[in-house]
Amino acid sequence: MDERPAVEQSSPLDSLPGDLMMWVLIVSELLVFGAGLAAFLAVRITDPSGFAAARASLSPAFAGINTFILITSGFLAARALNLRLRSRRSAARWHLAGAAGLGAVFMALKLVEYVEKAGEGITTETHPFFTFYYLLTGFHAAHVIAGMVILGLVAWKDDPRNMETGTAFWHMVDLVWLLLFPVIYLLG
């Protein structure tokens, strides 16, 4: 067998914070939510007045409070990593607990919103707007729950690399909400 000289194997991917697989997941998630929002906007073009009427039955105030809650939660998660890097482990854990706790508040408000919508007899089949509303916010809510579990895991196994990986996921959940909120709740 002919042996050719080895090629340098290191890659810029190695310098990403946290685990590479988390970044693969984050990119995949952004593709999915991005495609969902693009589809929402495309379908909206076919029926702008119907979409506007359907949107009017949402309460942006609730979602606005939730945006604030999620951003605060992201701030706590970022502080947690900083504290951990300075070896203040228990302070870091408390910050993660706070971040996950605000995630729970977000979910509680979301639940109130869903119950209210269901009470008005609004389902996924009511109007294409609500198909996307339930799908996109529902998928996002599922990620909030997953993120809370992940924050719990990295608070338990708290080496800095784990924490980088876990908080990266949480910031992605944050970012996705910042994209969903204006497009779904505010676009008149």
Added chain:
Amino acid sequence: MKYQSQKVALAYFAVALGLFAVQVLGGLLAGWIYVSPNFLSEILPFNIVRMLHTNSLIVWLLLGFMGSAYFLIPEEAEREIHSTKLAYLQLIILVVGTLGVVLTYVFNLFEGNWLLGREGREFIEQPKWVKAGIVVAALIFLYNVTMTVLKGKKTAITNILLLGLWGLALLFLFSFYNPSNLALDKQYWWNIVHLWVEGVWELIMASVLAYLMLKLTGVDREVVEKWLYVIVAAALFSGILGTGHHYYWIGTPGYWQWIGSIFSSLEVVPFFAMMAFAFVMVWKGRRNHPNNAALLWSLGCATLAFFGAGVWGFLHTLHGVNYYTHGTQITAAHGHLAFFGAYVSLNLAIITYAMPILRGRDPYNQVLNMASFWLMSGGMAFMTFVLTFAGTVQTHLQRVMGEYYMDVQDQLLVFYWMRFGAGAAFVLGAFLFIYAIAVPRREVIQSGDAVGTPAE
């Protein structure tokens, strides 16, 4: 051959190639029935021919996967297979079951019998006793390979391979549940069919491809493993909810149209990654393995899988498109190139790599084998194009203009003739492959002095 028990793979590959021959002859016959619809209609109706064509495909692919596992697991785990006796017993059960299916269907034995009669759900139409046999064989297989891995070295390749094989066997259990509600029936049915070919089989494909790249190119295991994990993550992320692209018109809620469209569009990603992986490994590789045919099949597999499964799949996966193309010849075009590219080529690649080793015929240039690659790939590519054109015409005439199905079929005749020609070329290639694997004892063609090629 490093471990004696790898020899088990030889028997699996031999039976697999036998069924491959049956499959392509069945395909040729079905292709002829398309141009001459009454051919054999009394003795061997089209639906039975089609069933034989698809089922022999699935069985030989499964035998190929199992053979691959028995071949590569000893090398990866660095120990002999737990029990070669069990491996042969398992093969016998599967062969008896396969013969049982063929006889039951061709002669329609035991019609309506709960245990012995045919069942008639496409791809899982085996009588119950055969299904039970398949489960027993699968359990023996899983026990055997899992024990081998547990007692030996664990690598990313064997872990992913085992994950894929376990998933394959567990998902088959859905075939025992047949709800009377037709929508539910279809939903469960796709849990097998879709989650096999666009889920766990991709794990098997990625791990076997990774093994071949490791052996053929000599790239570091660490690099191969990183690619493998990314490919597997992309496959599961897109493939599981991608099942939604089968739920468009079966009676499931409307939101599946968006879930299916979005996630299944991403199914092209793992196939692209596998193609990129194969070529990057070859460019980075430090080793020129003498088995060029195996390398050709590996690269061909990754490329044709990307086009057949990825590109041709995306072509009609969005629900707005699928509304018109559903069940036309577009589907047939995609099905043929996807199965050939992804899973047939994968099996032929590992068989091409393993056979010279199993039969002690290294080094081995396998020019005939490479010729068969071009004959099969060329035939299949031509068939795919022809069926794509046929499907486009069919979609327009039937779904847009509203003409009757059989009137449209008459107008597609010229495409069906060309498809038959492409199929005939493919069958020649398949038999050439089997000949090249089975017969020539020594066939090394030297480049250089004799031919006078310029030095590189």
